[in-house]
Amino acid sequence: MGKRPREESELDDGHPPKRTRPSSTDHLSRLSDELILRVLSYLPVPQLVTCQRLSNKYNILAGDSQLWKSQYYNRFVRPRASRLPGIKDVDDSSGNLHFASKVSRWLDDEHLIKRGSKTNWKRQYKLRHNWSKGSCAVNEIEVAEQAPVPPVIVQLHDGVIYMASQNDGLRAWSAKDERRMLAQSALGGSSHAPPTSMAIDAKEAEPALSRVIVGFEDGAFGLYSLDHAEGRFLHQYSHEPSRNGVVSAVAITYPYAVTMTATQRLSLYCFKVGGRDERRPDGTSPPVLLHSLKSETVWPPLSTSLRTSNSDVVVSVAYALPTYLSGWTVGIQEIRLDQTGRLLETRLASAIDQHYRPLAFSLQPIVHHLPSPTPGSLATSTATELRHIHSKPTSLSYTHPYLLVSHPDNTLTLYLVTSTADALAISAGSRLWGHTSSVSGAHVGGRGKAVSVSRRGDELRVWELEGGFASSAAKKRLATGDLSVQLRPEKRSTNEPAQAGLDLVLNKAALIDGLDESSGLTLIRGWIGFDEENVVVLKEQSQGRQALVVYDFT
Template identity: 65%
Template sequence: MVKRRRDEQNSGGERSLKRARPDSVDRFTSLSDELILRVLSYLPVSHLVVCQRLSHKYQSLAGDSQLWKEQYYNRFVRPRASRLPGLKERGDPDERLSFASKASRWLEDEHLVDQKVKTNWKKQYKLRHNWSRGSCAVNEIQVAEQATVPPVLVQMHDGVIYMANQADGLRAWPAKGERKLIAQIALRTTVPSRPPTSLAVDPAAREYGAAKVVVGFEDGAFSVFVLKHIESRFVQRYSHEPSSNGVVSAVALSWPFVVTMTATHLLSLYWFNEPRGDSQDVLESPLLLHSLKSHTVWPPLSISLRKSAASVSISMAYTLPTYLSGWVRILIIRILAIVRPHANF
């Protein structure tokens, strides 16, 4: 078959359908990766997602962890920090809440910026974004054939679900993959009929392949456990004696500090002297740094603990009953001079 001539194919003087090359030169692609990242830092999230579809190069650049770390901070951390008393933006550059890789205020997200952990910031942004929109996947884990009294205490951190109740003790399950029990340990108390009443997990990244957990009990005692992931077992490192102050209604943990709140409205802050290298399983009795007595705290309540190089901040949210309505009050306690835990407060 004889090949047709080009002029016969384009009969009638029609122009070829082949796209003409642009006259302009692409100088942006020739820039260094550092300069391109600088330009991409000014783009919103929607444009960053589009840039990742252009090529393999832009998929890597637009997915850079530092870009998404700044996006995460500006959307989820900075607005919340600007509403807290004493953390509002000021003229002093040191007090501004603008993003900085080393000087940013992260509030409850300090565990994400721990130097020993590499955080996937795009994944964290996507997770928070989906939760804010209400779009999430729901999976159920059957922990008992029938409901227990009192109910099971549950906390989740770093892909592990922690559960505590009187019958089954302290258990750990993976949040993803096969629902296989990671570890389990019985909860030993002086009175078997007094169940666990509060549970907290250290929000900091796990060190030495372990995660620390504190459990409060109805008899006023509390215990510290460590989940050793490599060995798939719990180790009880400390058990506090029962107290006459009543039920431990809430606990918070940011190692080496533990905060307890009892039913008699006694708030206590403890400090543990951690041996170097985490070589010992049993801890010595903690030092009681400070305690406060309140007469206006009503259940339910929740407490959190944040530490820095010079202070420890305890936030407590509790109800305040009023006529025909109820209110929630948030109390923030800051204890200074934690550099020397033995100092007088």
Template identity: 60%
Template structure:
């Protein structure tokens, strides 16, 4: 046998056990400056951006840059909204959008710097109807008459026979302040309004009473105190049904349809406590004979005029019920300028009676008599009386007991006051007891039992073809869910969604000091309110005990 040479053996060893070549990957990204990394991250979608935030502390900081999330917020929410704005020049929309994107110092309403990642998460939760739920006990006994509520700037104002209270919807859900009513205001409160244009540290509130009196209060949010400023004596006009305040003007409307406009003198503060107000001047007192509840009163001010708007229900011939609006314009000096009225249907015309599908199809058709013809068909379309009405210019939203809502758009110029034909909104599976609409077209509605809440995106109305398709397909609303993360949610969306709050159950119906399970709570009077972060409901337990249910989208 021929012996192999060493060279052959070496070649064989090399062939049998070749050495692995370690791949060398150059970390080029770490050598880039933070400015260049931010530039790269700006091209990533949100799912990849949230993944980069988990790589290291450095990338967590860079991927959370405020300007990155501002651009993401703009692309996801502002651009689609701008496309819905009716404008004669599309380039004008683009230019306004670019000016918005170039704003380097955006602040919220309270003056704090906007955190755009938090804003993105907030809007994302609103879009998906995802919220955490907590409850604030209001009363352990039945409230007769029911409590009156308003919501503004994260505070819920509650008025009942026990006095005026303010609850915070922020973390902790604690009572901010409370006070008792004056002796002259000893009757039941029937109306409540908050000045939305007041200062950042105080809130001004007007409370109307059953005996026709009203009182003005200040809430010092920093000092957590209510200050009583003025009590108006009782009036022979009767119960104050609704009130509105835009300082220094206050408007009240009684159940006998008497409208009064008051003007207070400029308010001064002495030390830490505001001084009492002098009696106001009664600028105008008007009488109406066509206003039916439910109704809503609001004040709009300019530098020279005051506009009082009264939105109300209106009975009509054969078409059942519709809505009307009256605007009273007064100069800032008190001179009466004009009064005009509009309704959703014109005189001698009944579009709503035939434009909508049958609303009371359960009515039997008479087989004899004059109603056996066309009138019988009309009876099937009669509109029932609205259960609630919310008006925030230019949107008027009405709820009905047949599981539907109707949206109207109001046009108010110097020459024209008109209300568009109603557009029916479907989505609820039970009777709708309350709804509230905001100025940008976002609305929230709730069922009678309070177990079905829906968020509506109504901005722009239904003039466009896309909006009509969404209306026909029932895609205008999203049902609010209380779970923190659905099983099918992608991982990056879970990262953006807030975790559920750990809340304790409120007890059972048999316990005197606690509430029952959520399924035993029934809605009281259909009150519902919302702001940018929360939706708040008033629910009542089987024995009358009441709680505020807060849906938190942060």
């Protein structure tokens, strides 16, 4: 075979050509900051995080608020809008820097837009990412060395944990950053009975004050305000004890307040805004009793809520409901009033149409999560019917329009409540699987996010239930089990170096900070709550020690 002829470049100097080395000149840094931001806008999040580690300049550029605002919208707002019926996505996903500028397009995230430059979009992205992956740090706040009788009442709202007990009174703890007590006060008033229920005003008009209503065993209730600036509770009003029995549930949207007693009596009160009575020790004018209604069908567990608008006031009571031959289902009652307190209407709805079956079992059960029986097989139909029977719910949480019920058979059921001017209805229940032991507590928020905890407290799940399961995509998520993520805490090694950056890809396991597995905390009552940044669970030990376990997603 003949030799390969030499190229002209080889003949000139007698040596083969060398490979061209890459230029060491940083051409990218010569660009203006605006052009670099444009280039960075096309990078995925992991590479964007890597760029922040290059230099101080790129740390600032890659952490630009508009970049992370766009990433936040494309990952969390746009898919959420596509899941909701009646909302169309009008934005072109090809442009990373293009997102909706109207506040209404951000749905329940409009408060982030209204903050303007105060919103840390990178932090918000990390927070939502950690929720979706179940990544969190865990620590505990010791409540009592011995379990009080009756137990402590706990509520979580806007980063503050409220606790009420007969021994320690009313306490407020910070659930953010440093866990510390914000305020403590004795439960003032004429009632010396232990507290049995508590609620926080979620739509407080005064940001510096948070109103708290506490119900007592002797039928009394009290109104308190937490002054965030001064760090103290203000006792505003105490109602005298009542013969109606234990106050089992309360709700407040100032100036309206609702109490529900164990004898199934619901009372609606209205406080006079700005009114004061100098003859009373607390100084606040007593509320006016607008209506008092007695029910014969409301069974615990139950949940009361209070919604107001410019035209009316809506009081809702969601409750468990026994049905003949079909175990238990759920019902809801709504009481509508105008702003003057005049009763407009009261109406009832239940899911009994989906759960009631006649004796002959002649009709196929209308339950989406049960397989269809074989035609002509009475035994199969009867077996399916037996699976269809529901036991009494272990907990119930209602935040319009979501009604979430937990069962002792390791499952939950989600119902959607439709409330219009003409009708009130509860949709067919959708059974949720995921827990491997009995579910003792669950809590659902207004945007469909929910948390649940097993009876022993060793299994917590975060659920994304927004929009229900009417669409094919939602049914697919229900069938594949992609609705929830389990929190699996693991101890953090003391020798493990701290990871720099956002840790968006590798941070898949929950990290423990200060929670000792040998402490033997076991869940007794099953209270659980959450806000934008934390999940809080009240755990008790068989010997009596109590602690609030805080799962921090920041």
